[in-house]
Structures are given as C-alpha cells and as structure tokens.
Amino acid sequence: MATLTSVHDTLDVARVRRDFPVYDQHRDPPLVFLDSAASSHKPRAVLDAMADYYETTHANVHRGVYAMAEEATARFEAARTRVARFIGATSTAEVVFSKNATESLNLVAQSWGRANLGPGDVVVLTEMEHHANLVPWLALAEQLGLQLRYLRVTDEGLLDLEGLDAALDGARLVSLTAMSNVLGTLPPVRAVADAAHAAGAVVVVDASQYVPHLGTDVDALGADFLAFTGHKMLGPTGIGVLWGREELLDAMPPFLGGGEMIRDVRLDGFTCNDLPWKFEAGTPPIAEAIGLGAAVGELERYGMAAVRAHEVALTSYALDTLRRRYGDDLVVHGPTDPCARGGVLSFGFRGIHPHDISQVLDQAGVCVRAGHHCAKPLMRRLGVPATARASFYVYNDESDVDALADALDACSDLFCF
Amino acid sequence: MAGLEDLYREIILDHYRNPRNRGELECPPARRAEGFNPLCGDEIVIYLDVGDDGRVRDLKIGGQGCSISQSSASMMSQAVKGRTVEEVRTLNSAFKALMTIHESCLDGDGNEVGAEVGGDGSGTDTPVPDPNVSLGDLTALQGVVKFPVRIKCATLAWNTLTQAL
Numbered sequence: 192m193a194t195l196t197s198v199h200d201t202l203d204v205a206r207v208r209r210d211f212p213v214y215d216q217h218r219d220p221p222l223v224f225l226d227s228a229a230s231s232h233k234p235r236a237v238l239d240a241m242a243d244y245y246e247t248t249h250a251n252v253h254r255g256v257y258a259m260a261e262e263a264t265a266r267f268e269a270a271r272t273r274v275a276r277f278i279g280a281t282s283t284a285e286v287v288f289s290k291n292a293t294e295s296l297n298l299v300a301q302s303w304g305r306a307n308l309g310p311g312d313v314v315v316l317t318e319m320e321h322h323a324n325l326v327p328w329l330a331l332a333e334q335l336g337l338q339l340r341y342l343r344v345t346d347e348g349l350l351d352l353e354g355l356d357a358a359l360d361g362a363r364l365v366s367l368t369a370m371s372n373v374l375g376t377l378p379p380v381r382a383v384a385d386a387a388h389a390a391g392a393v394v395v396v397d398a399s400q401y402v403p404h405l406g407t408d409v410d411a412l413g414a415d416f417l418a419f420t421g422h423k424m425l426g427p428t429g430i431g432v433l434w435g436r437e438e439l440l441d442a443m444p445p446f447l448g449g450g451e452m453i454r455d456v457r458l459d460g461f462t463c464n465d466l467p468w469k470f471e472a473g474t475p476p477i478a479e480a481i482g483l484g485a486a487v488g489e490l491e492r493y494g495m496a497a498v499r500a501h502e503v504a505l506t507s508y509a510l511d512t513l514r515r516r517y518g519d520d521l522v523v524h525g526p527t528d529p530c531a532r533g534g535v536l537s538f539g540f541r542g543i544h545p546h547d548i549s550q551v552l553d554q555a556g557v558c559v560r561a562g563h564h565c566a567k568p569l570m571r572r573l574g575v576p577a578t579a580r581a582s583f584y585v586y587n588d589e590s591d592v593d594a595l596a597d598a599l600d601a602c603s604d605l606f607c608f
Numbered sequence: 609m610a611g612l613e614d615l616y617r618e619i620i621l622d623h624y625r626n627p628r629n630r631g632e633l634e635c636p637p638a639r640r641a642e643g644f645n646p647l648c649g650d651e652i653v654i655y656l657d658v659g660d661d662g663r664v665r666d667l668k669i670g671g672q673g674c675s676i677s678q679s680s681a682s683m684m685s686q687a688v689k690g691r692t693v694e695e696v697r698t699l700n701s702a703f704k705a706l707m708t709i710h711e712s713c714l715d716g717d718g719n720e721v722g723a724e725v726g727g728d729g730s731g732t733d734t735p736v737p738d739p740n741v742s743l744g745d746l747t748a749l750q751g752v753v754k755f756p757v758r759i760k761c762a763t764l765a766w767n768t769l770t771q772a773l
Contacts, residue, residue, distance in 0.1 A: 544673065544674035544675060545648070545674075546648050546650075546674035546675075546676070546758070546761065547674050547675050547676075550612070550615065550755070550758070551612060554611075554612055561648060562647060562648045562649055563648070563649040567649065570649060576648075576649040576650065576651065576672050576673070577648050577649040577650075605612070605616060605621070606621075606624075606675065
C-alpha cells in the first residue's frame, strides 16, 4: 500500500470554496456536491472570463479585421495556448477544440478510422470504457467491418493485462480510458501504449476523468490522441479538446465541413485550412473556450500536484470512514488503494437500489449520481444493474464525506427491514 | 422540495418488500416483453398470458429495479389480472395520465400537483384520465410526478405491458 508521506502540498478547501459562487447560496440543508465526475461546478474566474468576453469583446473569431474581432480571436487562441501548455502539447496546432470528449473521440473514429481502417482490422478497447469510447468504435466497426477486442477488468477493478499481447496482435488502434469514471481505476496507460506502439497500433486516450484531476503530459502517457472535456475540469459545457500528434492530424481528412476549416472553396472542391482549424468547422464555442482557458488558470493556481494529493487524501478518508461505519454492508467497487485510483467511489449499499439511495441522499442535500454511468458493459462485468457514485473535487472535504455517511443511515431506515 | 413521504408511501414500500407475481411463465402460450430504463439501468420482463376469453389469465414479472419501478410493476400485476385486454388498455391510459405532469398543475418548484390531474385541453396527445376508471392502490404512485426523473421508473412496467399486449 502506498503512503501519503510524500505529500506536503494540499488544498485549503475553505478558501477554494470562496472561488465557487454555488457555495455562496444559502441552502438548507447545505450543498454536499459529490457528483463532479459527471460535471464540476464553475469558479468565479471562469464565469467572469466568459461574461467579460460577451460584455466587452464578442465578435466572430478569425474573421473580422476590426480591433474587437482581433481581441476576440486573441482571447480564443490564448485559451488554446493555455490548454496546450497544461497537457504538455508541443504545439497549439495539436489542440483541436470540439464540443466535448464524445465529439473528440468520434472525430478520431470517423476521420482517422475511416482513412486508415478497413474490413477485418482490429481495434482494441477495454471493458471499463465509457459509452463515449465504445459507441463510436462499435458504429465504425459496423460501417467498416472492423474486429473489436476488449481488455478485461479484474475482480478488483483493475485493467487485466494478461491478454494484452494477444489482443494487440495485429491491432491497428487501441483506445482506452486513463481513469475509469465508475471505478476510479487508473490503468497503466503508458505500459499499454508502449506495447501498442510496439505492435504498430495508434493509441487513443480518453482522459475525460484524468485531465481534471492529475497533472497531464501527453508524451509521458504515450498517447497519439487524447480526448477530454471542459465541463468536468471547472470549465463550461460545450467545449472539449482533442489533442493529436501533428503528423497524424495533418494526414487526416476533415471531420465536419463548413466555414473556418477551409483554405479555399470552389464549385468543384475545397482545400483544408491549417491545423488545428481544419477540424473546427463553423463558428466555434468562443466564450466556452475562453472559459476553459480560465479554468485551466485556476487549476494551475491550485497546482495539479496539490489537487491530486487532496483527492488521494479525501478518497482515503472516505474509504476508511465508510468501512468503519458500514463494514461489509457497503461495497466500493474498484481499487482499495487510494493512491491507485481517482476520487470516484461507486458503491452498493445494503441491497438498496442506487436510485433510491440517491433520492434519499438528496433530502440531506447530498448529490450523488445513480445509474450505469454510461458504462453498461462494465456494469454487467461487475454484476450490478447500477451503482451510486460519489466523486470528489477541489471544493470537497471531509465534512462532505461525513454528510454522505450520515445520510446513508436514512436510506437504511427507509429501505432495510 | 417535495418530501420523501410523497414518494415512498407505505403501500409502495410494501410492494417493494413483498413484490407480487414475481416469476416467469412458459412462452408460448404466454407472451414475453422486456423493458429498459436507459437512465438507471433498470430492466423488467413481463410474461403475459391472455386466455381464449380475452382476459388476462396470468402475469408474471422478472427483472430488477428501484423501489418505484418494482412496486409499480407489482401493483400493476395485481390490477390487470382477470381484466380484458381492452380494460387493461384503459387502465394503462389512466395510469399514464396519472403520471403526466400538467404544467397548469405545477408551481415553479414542481410542487402542488393537483390531486385531480385533468387534461389541459391544449389539443396535444396528453393522456386524459377517464373518471370511470378506478386506479385503486395505484394512486399511491401519484406522488412520483413531484419527482419528474422518477416518472420513467413508475411507467417502465406499463410501457412494457403495452408491448406485451
């Protein structure tokens, strides 16, 4: 079991909460928000950046020659630069703005996939993927006649590497999550990527749950493509990112056609714009990109090492607290070592349906997700129809965990007989 | 905020604790239909045996789900047994009407749903309850409309029954 002794730097949650207007409201009972894995709250800096853009400089980007349009473009592209630096990208040409991680993954599937894959080609996925990293490939497999293979999940919720070499034999592409949105598992992306590269496959990483919570370096991960979304990392909805290696993006056909993504259009054809705009057809989500840039700024201010240390400590506290209070009546799915997982706790409790758990917790102000978390194959693997899920972020602390544990008593009172 | 007592009435919890008509029927003669709630992963299987006289001879329920979907299915199974297919359809419509949110009956917070849920005459296909249809115990589920996300839980069994008919 890893220890936390190396952690010196952590978050002052009381101060962090002052950055989030949602905590300013008077609520009775007080807000206990434990659903950031679905979508995080937004700090004032993000809301202000978006409002200021609309109030002072809104104009379409990359179009007007007037000063206000230049300023809009400058803020939009500054957000891209910030995002690029945040994930260790070497060039802003590699950072494509999309609508969300789902669109980013569909972009890879439809653009890279259609250009590079054909009947019988092998794509490797894992059993713990979100539907966003399953359905694009299932659809493509149907369209092109691909063969899909899956890396299994162990009973402890870890990625089973036993079948890795066999799965990779002849594989053209591997797409896997860097952190399970259900189990919190952090698969060994680098090891899988190295093996995949050795087998000649391209590596796609769904980092939707990773980028918000752990310092990210696309090279260190060994990714060729990396997809994530803004709204889980303090940013607004409607903005996502696809990072891709420049030579791969360069060789790919466009995904959506329209304005912005072209260099020239004639009646008999078109030529594409440079990267990254080749993949940004139409007016982009400008304010949302600026908001995402501000969100990155806040995360950098907190420090991703501190964010991670905070979440490991809080996860450890939660696992201990729930274990102490409920023993075997509460089953947390996924790794038991808080250092080997993210701050996402999917659990079953005394046979009570997660929907009912979530409903009763809501009466105590405790917001948790209930359902299959867009990971139905993983639910089947775990042998449950659904789970309740509590997830942590920068504004959560031990009091939230205590409130969750207290509210679970009310579930027992109502449903256990 | 509507209170939990509106949702989890005692009779609902009773049907959840002791679900009626759980099991399977041989198909054929029975018909089998499956329903899913994609939101929460609930699954229901309905086995429906309609006799030559056009009446529901037997009905069994399988699958898994939350207290609302399970109790709704359990109460439904009791309510439809022995009824003609036509009566079952009428009952189904009446239950759907009970589960329909009528904007005119809601305040800003989704509270204060009128006990008598009436058609709003807007000409849409909103189900209108038939005053001659008695829903009996099923009216205990009307508190569900105060929790809109749970309406699909309550109607899952009924939508699946429609498929089986």
